[in-house]
Amino acid sequence: MRRITALFALLALAACSQRDTGSKDRTAAASSGAVDLTGAGATFPYPIYAKWFSVYDSLTGVKINYQSLGSGAGIKQLQEQTVDFGASDAPMSEDDVSKAKGGAVLHFPTVLGAVVITYNLADVTQPLRLTGPVIGDIFLGKITKWNDQRIAALNAGVKLPNADVLVVHRSDGSGTTFIFTDYLTAVSAAWKSGPGKGKEVQWPVGLGGKGNEGVAGQVKQTPGAIGYVELAYARQNSLPVAHVKNTTEAFVAPSIESITAAAAGAMPSLGAGSDYRVSIVNAAGAQSYPISSFTWLLVYQAEPDAGKGQKLVDFLKWMYADGQAMAAALDYAPLPTELRQRLTARLSEIRLGSAAP
Amino acid sequence: MSDAAGAAATTDAGIAPLVSGDIEGRSLGDRIYRGVTTVFAAAVPALLALIAIEVLVAAWPAFSRFGLGFVTSSAWDPVRQQFGAAPMIYGTLVSSLLALLLATPFALGVAIFLAEFAPPWLRQPVAFTVDLLAAVPSVVYGLWGVFVLIPFLRTTVSPFLRDTLGLSALPFFAGADYGYHMLSASVILAIMILPYTSAVAREVLLAVPRSQREAALALGATKWEMIRDAVVPYARSGIIGGVILGLGRALGETMAVTMLIGNRHEISSSLFAPAYTMASLIANEFAEATGDVHISALMAVGAVLMLTTLIVNIIARWLVWRVAREARA
Numbered sequence: 001m002r003r004i005t006a007l008f009a010l011l012a013l014a015a016c017s018q019r020d021t022g023s024k025d026r027t028a029a030a031s032s033g034a035v036d037l038t039g040a041g042a043t044f045p046y047p048i049y050a051k052w053f054s055v056y057d058s059l060t061g062v063k064i065n066y067q068s069l070g071s072g073a074g075i076k077q078l079q080e081q082t083v084d085f086g087a088s089d090a091p092m093s094e095d096d097v098s099k100a101k102g103g104a105v106l107h108f109p110t111v112l113g114a115v116v117i118t119y120n121l122a123d124v125t126q127p128l129r130l131t132g133p134v135i136g137d138i139f140l141g142k143i144t145k146w147n148d149q150r151i152a153a154l155n156a157g158v159k160l161p162n163a164d165v166l167v168v169h170r171s172d173g174s175g176t177t178f179i180f181t182d183y184l185t186a187v188s189a190a191w192k193s194g195p196g197k198g199k200e201v202q203w204p205v206g207l208g209g210k211g212n213e214g215v216a217g218q219v220k221q222t223p224g225a226i227g228y229v230e231l232a233y234a235r236q237n238s239l240p241v242a243h244v245k246n247t248t249e250a251f252v253a254p255s256i257e258s259i260t261a262a263a264a265g266a267m268p269s270l271g272a273g274s275d276y277r278v279s280i281v282n283a284a285g286a287q288s289y290p291i292s293s294f295t296w297l298l299v300y301q302a303e304p305d306a307g308k309g310q311k312l313v314d315f316l317k318w319m320y321a322d323g324q325a326m327a328a329a330l331d332y333a334p335l336p337t338e339l340r341q342r343l344t345a346r347l348s349e350i351r352l353g354s355a356a357p
Numbered sequence: 358m359s360d361a362a363g364a365a366a367t368t369d370a371g372i373a374p375l376v377s378g379d380i381e382g383r384s385l386g387d388r389i390y391r392g393v394t395t396v397f398a399a400a401v402p403a404l405l406a407l408i409a410i411e412v413l414v415a416a417w418p419a420f421s422r423f424g425l426g427f428v429t430s431s432a433w434d435p436v437r438q439q440f441g442a443a444p445m446i447y448g449t450l451v452s453s454l455l456a457l458l459l460a461t462p463f464a465l466g467v468a469i470f471l472a473e474f475a476p477p478w479l480r481q482p483v484a485f486t487v488d489l490l491a492a493v494p495s496v497v498y499g500l501w502g503v504f505v506l507i508p509f510l511r512t513t514v515s516p517f518l519r520d521t522l523g524l525s526a527l528p529f530f531a532g533a534d535y536g537y538h539m540l541s542a543s544v545i546l547a548i549m550i551l552p553y554t555s556a557v558a559r560e561v562l563l564a565v566p567r568s569q570r571e572a573a574l575a576l577g578a579t580k581w582e583m584i585r586d587a588v589v590p591y592a593r594s595g596i597i598g599g600v601i602l603g604l605g606r607a608l609g610e611t612m613a614v615t616m617l618i619g620n621r622h623e624i625s626s627s628l629f630a631p632a633y634t635m636a637s638l639i640a641n642e643f644a645e646a647t648g649d650v651h652i653s654a655l656m657a658v659g660a661v662l663m664l665t666t667l668i669v670n671i672i673a674r675w676l677v678w679r680v681a682r683e684a685r686a
Binding site for chain 1: 508
C-alpha cells in the first residue's frame with residue numbers, strides 16, 4: 001500500500017510539471033525591484049519588447065513588466081484595467097473597444113511582422129513562386145497535387161513532383177493565423193465566402209500543429225507538406241520559404257526590407273485622422289511583401305495617473321526614435337521613417353491626468 | 358450530564374471507552390483537531406462542486422444556444438460562431454479506449470511477471486522503472502512521439518499493417534498516413550497509462566493470500582493454471598480498478614495528445630486520419646478565444662469532458678462492485 005501512496009505522489013508531481021509547460025516565460029520579464037509599468041499581450045513581439053524594456057531600464061531606470069499571455073488576454077486585461085498597456089497582433093474590434101472600462105483606446109504600431117509559406121519538397125532547390133489565389137486554393141483543398149497546372153505555370157523550369165499536397169495549419173488561436181487568413185480573404189473570393197478571417201477558422205483540409213514549432217515540425221517531417229509560420233521563426237530555423245506575388249505582379253521574397261516596404265506602400269491609407277487599426281496585407285509598392293502586418297501596443301487615451309502616463313509616453317517616444325534600430329537584429333521589420341514621425345506626433349493625443357470622458 | 362462531568366467520570370473510570378461523543382467533549386485540543394480535519398474533508402467536495410458550478414454557468418449560453426446540436430454537430434467555426442463538439446467527443450472516447458486496449462495486456466503482463474515470476478532482486482528495479490514512466494512529463498512524451506514514435510509508425514508499422522498484412526482494405530486503416538493521427542495519439546496514451554494500471558495490478562496481485570496459491574498448487578495445478586484460476590480471479594476487482602484509473606488518465610491527457618493527434622475537427626473511421634480530443638481543443642483555443650460564444654462553447658466542451666469522466670467512473674464503480682459481488686457468491 002505504501003508503494004501506491006508513493007505512486008500517487010509521483011502522479012501529483014507529474015501533473016504539476018504538466019501544468020507548468022504552458023506558462024513558461026510568462027513572468028520572465030518580471031524583474032526585481034519596483035515595477036513602474038505593467039503590460040500584457042501578444043507573444044509574437046515578445047523578444048523585441050523584452051529587449052526594449054531591458055535596454056530602456058538600463059538607460060532610464062524605468063522598469064516595465066510585460067507578460068506575453070497572448071493577444072486575447074492582453075485585450076481582456078486592458079479592458080479590465082489590470083495593466084497599464086496591452087499588446088495585440090490583431091487590432092481591437094469595435095465590440096472590444098466598447099467593453100474597455102477606461103474609455104477610448106489608441107493603437108500604436110510598434111514593429112512589423114510577416115507570415116511566410118514554408119514547404120517540404122526535397123528536389124526543389126530554388127524558392128517556389130506562388131500567388132494569393134493559388135495559396136488560397138491549396139489551403140481550400142482545391143489544388144491537391146504539387147504538379148498541378150496552376151503551380152507549374154508559376155514555376156517554369158522547376159521539376160515539381162507528382163505528390164499529394166498536405167496542408168498544415170495552426171491548431172491554436174493565433175495572430176499568425178489572423179494575418180494569414182486576412183490576406184487570403186483579401187485575395188481570394190472563395191476564401192472570403194468560405195473559412196473567412198480570424199485567429200481560428202474552420203479549415204477545409206489539413207492537419208493542425210500547435211504553435212510555429214508544431215507547424216514547422218509537421219512540415220519538416222512530411223514530404224509534400226505546406227504550412228505557414230512567422231518570418232522570424234522561419235529565418236531562425238532556415239526553413240524554405242515561397243516568394244509571393246504582390247499587387248505589382250512581382251514575386252517578392254519575405255525579408256525585413258520587403259515588409260517595411262509593405263508598410264510604406266500602405267502609407268496613403270495611414271494619413272491624418274487614421275486610427276492605425278488597419279490591415280496592410282496585399283499592400284501597394286513594387287517591393288512590398290504581401291502577407292505583412294503591424295503589431296500594436298494598446299494604450300488608453302485618458303491616463304488618470306499622470307506619472308505613469310508620462311513614463312509610457314516617454315518610452316514610446318524613445319521606442320520610435322532609438323528602439324526601432326534594434327528590431328532587425330531580432331528579425332522584426334522596423335517601421336518606415338515617415339510613419340515613425342507621424343506616430344511620435346500622435347503621442348500628444350494621450351491626455352495625462354484626466355479621467356475618461 | 359454536562360461535558361465537564363462526563364470527562365471527570367471517564368478519568369475516574371481509568372480506561373475510557375472510545376466513543377466519538379466522549380472524545381468530542383474531552384478537551385479543547387481534540388475538538389480543534391476534529392474541526393480542522395472536518396474542514397479539510399469538506400473542502401475537497403466543496404471545491405469540486407464549485408468548479409462544476411463555475412463551468413456549467415459559463416457553459417450555459419452555448420448549451421442554450423446550440424441545444425443538443427452541440428454534442429451531435431461537427432461544425433466548429435469560430436468565424437461564424439457555429440460550434441459542435443461531436444468530433445472531439447468521438448476522438449476522446451476512441452483514443453482513450455484504444456489506448457486501454459493496447460496498454461492493458463502489457464500492464465497485466467508486467468504485473469503478473471513481477472508478482473509471480475520475478476526473483477526478488479529483479480522485482481524492485483523493474484517495478485521502479487515502470488513506476489518512473491509515470492513521472493515523465495507529458496510534453497516529453499509528446500516530443501518523443503514527434504521525433505521517434507511517428508517516424509517509426511509511418512515507416513515500419515503502417516506499411517506492415519497495410520501491405521504485409523493487407524489490411525488497407527479495412528476502413529480502420531484506409532487513407533494516406535501522415536503520421537499525425539488517432540493511432541499515434543493512442544499509442545502514446547497507452548505508454549502513459551501503462552504504469553498506473555500495472556502498479557495497481559501488481560499491488561493487488563501481491564496482496565492475494567499465499568493460501569490461495571498453495572491451495573491451487575495442492576490440487577495439482579501448474580503455475581499457469583494457478584495464476585489463471587486462483588490468483589487473477591481473486592484480484593479481479595482490484596485489477597479492473599487499475600484499468601479504470603488508467604482510462605481516467607487517458608481521457609484527460611492533453612499535451613502529448615495535442616502534439617500527435619493532428620487536431621482536425623472531423624470524424625473518420627480510419628485510425629490513420631487526424632482527429633481531435635476535448636482536452637486538446639480547450640488547450641489549443643482557450644488562450645486566444647474571441648467572443649463570448651466561443652469562450653462559452655469551450656466551457657461547454659469542458660463540461661462535457663467532466664460529464665464523460667463522471668460516467669466512466671460510475672461504470673467503473675459498478676463493474677468493480679459487480680465483480681466483487683460475484684467473487685463473494
